[in-house]
Amino acid sequence: xxxxxxxxxxxxxxxxxxxxxxxxxxxxxxxxxxxxxxxxxxxxxxxxxxxxxxxxxxxxxxxxxxxxxxxxxxxxxxxxxxxxxxxxxxxxxxxxxxxxxxxxxxxxxxxxxxxxxxxxxxxxxxxxxxxxxxxxxxxxxxxxxxxxxxxxxxxxxxxxxxxxxxxxxxxxxxxxxxxxxxxxxxxxxxxxxxxxxxxxxxxxxxxxxxxxxxxxxxxxxxxxxxxxxxxxxxxxxxxxxxxxxxxxxxxxxxxxxxxxxxxxxxxxxxxxxxxxxxxxxxxxxxxxxxxxxxxxxxxxxxxxxxxxxxxxxxxxxxxxxxxxxxxxxxxxxxxxxxxxxxxxxxxxxxxxxxxxxxxxxxxxxxxxxxxxxxxxxxxxxxxxxxxxxxxxxxxxxxxxxxxxxxxxxxxxxxxxxxxxxxxxxxxxxxxxxxxxxxxxxxxxxxxxxxxxxxxxxxxxxxxxxxxxxxxxxxxxxxxxxxxxxxxxxxxxxxxxxxxxxxxxxxxxxxxxxxxxxxxxxxxxxxxxxxxxxxxxxxxxx
Amino acid sequence: xxxxxxxxxxxxxxxxxxxxxxxxxxxxxxxxxxxxxxxxxxxxxxxxxxxxxxxxxxxxxxxxxxxxxxxxxxxxxxxxxxxxxxxxxxxxxxxxxxxxxxxxxxxxxxxxxxxxxxxxxxxxxxxxxxxxxxxxxxxxxxxxxxxxxxxxxxxxxxxxxxxxxxxxxxxxxxxxxxxxxxxxxxxxxxxxxxxxxxxxxxxxxxxxxxxxxxxxxxxxxxxxxxxxxx
Numbered sequence: 001x002x003x004x005x006x007x008x009x010x011x012x013x014x015x016x017x018x019x020x021x022x023x024x025x026x027x028x029x030x031x032x033x034x035x036x037x038x039x040x041x042x043x044x045x046x047x048x049x050x051x052x053x054x055x056x057x058x059x060x061x062x063x064x065x066x067x068x069x070x071x072x073x074x075x076x077x078x079x080x081x082x083x084x085x086x087x088x089x090x091x092x093x094x095x096x097x098x099x100x101x102x103x104x105x106x107x108x109x110x111x112x113x114x115x116x117x118x119x120x121x122x123x124x125x126x127x128x129x130x131x132x133x134x135x136x137x138x139x140x141x142x143x144x145x146x147x148x149x150x151x152x153x154x155x156x157x158x159x160x161x162x163x164x165x166x167x168x169x170x171x172x173x174x175x176x177x178x179x180x181x182x183x184x185x186x187x188x189x190x191x192x193x194x195x196x197x198x199x200x201x202x203x204x205x206x207x208x209x210x211x212x213x214x215x216x217x218x219x220x221x222x223x224x225x226x227x228x229x230x231x232x233x234x235x236x237x238x239x240x241x242x243x244x245x246x247x248x249x250x251x252x253x254x255x256x257x258x259x260x261x262x263x264x265x266x267x268x269x270x271x272x273x274x275x276x277x278x279x280x281x282x283x284x285x286x287x288x289x290x291x292x293x294x295x296x297x298x299x300x301x302x303x304x305x306x307x308x309x310x311x312x313x314x315x316x317x318x319x320x321x322x323x324x325x326x327x328x329x330x331x332x333x334x335x336x337x338x339x340x341x342x343x344x345x346x347x348x349x350x351x352x353x354x355x356x357x358x359x360x361x362x363x364x365x366x367x368x369x370x371x372x373x374x375x376x377x378x379x380x381x382x383x384x385x386x387x388x389x390x391x392x393x394x395x396x397x398x399x400x401x402x403x404x405x406x407x408x409x410x411x412x413x414x415x416x417x418x419x420x421x422x423x424x425x426x427x428x429x430x431x432x433x434x435x436x437x438x439x440x441x442x443x444x445x446x447x448x449x450x451x452x453x454x455x456x457x458x459x460x461x462x463x464x465x466x467x468x469x470x471x472x473x474x475x476x477x478x479x480x481x482x483x484x485x486x487x488x489x490x491x492x493x494x495x496x497x498x499x500x501x502x503x504x505x506x507x508x509x510x511x512x513x514x515x516x517x518x519x520x521x522x523x524x525x526x527x528x529x530x531x532x533x534x535x536x537x538x539x540x541x
Numbered sequence: 542x543x544x545x546x547x548x549x550x551x552x553x554x555x556x557x558x559x560x561x562x563x564x565x566x567x568x569x570x571x572x573x574x575x576x577x578x579x580x581x582x583x584x585x586x587x588x589x590x591x592x593x594x595x596x597x598x599x600x601x602x603x604x605x606x607x608x609x610x611x612x613x614x615x616x617x618x619x620x621x622x623x624x625x626x627x628x629x630x631x632x633x634x635x636x637x638x639x640x641x642x643x644x645x646x647x648x649x650x651x652x653x654x655x656x657x658x659x660x661x662x663x664x665x666x667x668x669x670x671x672x673x674x675x676x677x678x679x680x681x682x683x684x685x686x687x688x689x690x691x692x693x694x695x696x697x698x699x700x701x702x703x704x705x706x707x708x709x710x711x712x713x714x715x716x717x718x719x720x721x722x723x724x725x726x727x728x729x730x731x732x733x734x735x736x737x738x739x740x741x742x743x744x745x746x747x748x749x750x751x752x753x754x755x756x757x758x759x760x761x762x763x764x765x766x767x768x769x770x771x
Binding site: 107108109110111112113173177178180181182184185186211212213214215216218219220222223226227230231232233234239240241242245248249252517522 | 560561562564568571572575576579580582583584586587588589590591593594597598601602605678679680681692693694695696698699700702703707
C-alpha cells in the first residue's frame with residue numbers, strides 16, 4: 001500500500017470544526033447530518049421498542065393483563081408505524097449511508113448537501129406528526145392502514161398518521177435521489193463502478209427502490225386521506241371503489257420497502273466479512289448484481305400479500321413463482337459470504353459477531369418467507385404469528401443485526417474512539433440469544449394457528465408466549481448495553497486511529513474522525529476494491 | 542488529477558455558483574440535471590398510482606366512466622390544453638434565452654409562462670366551481686344527472702378530482718417557483734455559463750405539461766359517445 005501523504009491525526013475534524021447548536025441544525029456536512037439522523041432514529045427505535053415491551057407484557061397472560069382490545073390495537077399499530085417508517089427504513093441509509101457514501105466514493109460531500117439537510121427536517125416533521133398522533137390517542141388500523149376500516153370506520157387519528165408517513169416518505173425519496181446522483185457523478189478519479197465497495201452497490205439498489213417505491217405509498221396515503229377526509233372515494237365499496245386496489249398499491253411500496261431495510265444491512269455485512277477475513281469477497285460481481293436483482297425482483301412480488309384477498313388464483317401463482325425467484329439473489333449473497341469466510345483468517349470482533357448473526361437469522365427469515373410464498377401453505381399461515389416471526393427474523397434478525405454490525409464497525413471512524421470489546425461482544429451474544437428466544441416460539445405459535453393482532457389467546461398458547469416475552473426482556477437488555485457503552489466510549493474510549501481494523505476502502509484512508517472536507521486531497525483510485533494483498537490507493541498532489 | 546484541480550480552480554474563479562464540494566461547474570451541472578431527472582422519475586411513480594386506479598376502474602366499469610365523462614366540458618378542456626402547450630413553448634424559449642444570455646427576453650418568456658400557467662389554473666378553478674354547483678363532487682350531496690351505473694359514477698369524479706387536483710397542485714408549485722426565477726432573472730443571475738435552475742425548472746414544467754397531455758384524453762375524450770372502445 002502506498003499512501004502519500006500519510007493520513008495523520010488532525011486536530012480539526014468534522015465534529016469540532018464548529019460549535020454551538022446552530023452549527024448542528026444548519027449544517028450541510030453529510031457527516032453531521034448522519035449524526036443528526038443517528039440520534040433521531042435511535043430515539044424512535046426506543047419509542048417503538050417501548051411499544052414492543054407493551055405488546056409482550058400484554059401477551060404474557062392469555063387474557064391480556066394490561067390493555068383492552070382497542071388500546072392493544074393502538075399499541076401494535078404504533079409499534080409498527082414507528083419501527084417501519086421511522087426506524088428501519090431510514091436506519092442504515094440515512095445514518096451510515098449518509099456518513100460513508102461520500103467517503104467511500106472519495107467525494108467531499110453528497111451531491112446535494114442542502115437537500116440532505118432538508119431530508120432530515122422532513123423526517124423530523126413526519127416524526128412530530130406521528131408523535132402528535134401518539135400523544136392524542138393513537139391510531140388503531142395496524143401499520144398497513146387497510147381500507148375500508150381505515151377510511152370509514154376507524155376512530156383513530158388516521159389522517160394525521162397518514163400525513164406523517166406521507167411527509168416522511170419525501171425524506172426517504174430525497175435521500176435516495178441524493179445517493180443515486182452522488183454515486184453516478186461524484187466518484188473519485190479511477191473509481192469505476194466495479195471498484196466500488198459493495199456497501200455502495202447495496203445503497204444504490206436501495207436508493208432505486210426508494211425513488212421508485214416511496215412515491216407510490218405517498219399517493220396511496222394521499223388517496224386514503226381524500227377518502228377519509230373529503231369522501232372523495234377510491235377504495236370503499238360504499239363509494240363504488242375496491243379495497244383490494246388499496247392493498248395492491250400499499251404492497252407495491254411496502255413489499256419493496258423490506259428490501260430498503262435489508263439491502264443496506266447486506267452491504268454492511270459484505271464489508272465486515274471481507275475486512276475480518278482479510279479477503280476479497282468471494283464473487284464480488286455476483287454480490288453487486290444480486291443487490292440490483294433484489295431491487296428489481298422485489299418490485300414484482302407484492303401480490304404474495306394478497307393470496308387470501310380475492311386476488312385471482314392465476315395472479316397468485318405468478319406472484320408465488322416470482323417470490324421464489326427473489327430468494328435466488330438473496331441466497332447468492334449468503335453463499336458468497338460463507339465462501340468468503342472459507343479458509344479466511346476470521347477475526348471474531350463485535351461487528352463480525354453481528355454479521356454472523358445476520359447470516360444465520362436472515363437465512364431463517366428468508367427460508368420461512370418461502371413457506372409464505374407457497375400458495376397452499378400461506379392460506380394456513382396468513383395473518384398468524386408465523387408471519388410475525390418470519391418478518392421479524394428478516395427485519396430484526398436481519399436489518400437490525402446489520403445495523404448494529406455497521407454501527408460497531410464504523411463507530412471508530414465516526415468518533416475516533418474504540419468501544420469496550422468485552423461488553424460489546426457480550427451484548428452481541430445477549431441480543432442473539434434474546435432475539436431467538438423471542439421470535440422462534442412465534443413460528444410454532446403461528447403454525448399452531450395463533451392469529452396476529454389479537455389481545456388475548458387460548459390458554460394452551462401461554463407457555464410459548466411466556467417464552468417469547470422472556471426473550472423480549474433479554475433482547476431489550478441487549479439493546480440497552482450498547483446504548484450505554486457507545487455513549488461512554490465517546491469520552492473514555494481508546495483513540496482509534498485512522499484504520500483500526502486494517503480495512504481497505506477509501507473511508508479508512510482518512511483520519512478518524514474525518515476532517516470536514518473528508519480528504520485533504522481528492523484520492524485517485526488505481527486498484528480494485530478489497531485488495532488485501534496488493535492494494536494501492538495513491539494520493540496525488 | 543492536476544488538470545482536474547486546475548479545472549476546479551478555473552471554475553471557481555469563473556463562476557461563483559460552483560459549490561465547494563464539486564470539482565467543476567460541469568460536474569455540478571451534470572449532477573443537478575441527473576438529480577432533476579431522478580426527481581421526475583419519482584413524480585411519474587407518484588402519478589402512477591392514480592393512473593393505475595384509473596385503468597383498473599375504467600376497465601371494470603366502462604359504462605359508468607363513459608357516461609360520466611360527458612359531464613366534463615370538452616371545449617373548455619381543449620382550450621385549456623392549448624394554453625398549457627403554449628406555456629411549454631414559452632418555457633422552452635425561456636431556456637433558450639437563458640442559454641444565450643438574453644436577460645430581458647428571458648424575463649419576458651418566464652412572465653408569459655407564468656401568465657399562461659395562471660390562466661390554466663383559473664380555468665381549472667372555474668371548472669371545479671361548475672362541478673360544485675352541479676353537485677358533481679363525490680360525497681354526501683353527489684348527484685349526476687343522467688349518468689348510467691350510479692354506484693360507480695362517483696369513482697370517475699373521484700379520479701377526476703384526484704388526478705386534476707394533484708396536477709393543479711404541481712402547477713401551483715410551479716407558479717411559485719416561476720415567481721422566484723423571474724425575480725432572479727431580473728437581477729441577472731443567469732447567463733450562458735450558468736442557468737441550471739432555468740433548465741431544470743423547464744424540465745419540471747414540461748413534465749407537468751405532459752401529465753396533462755395524458756389526463757386530457759383519459760378524462761375528457763375517451764368514449765364520450767359511450768359506444769365502447771372496440
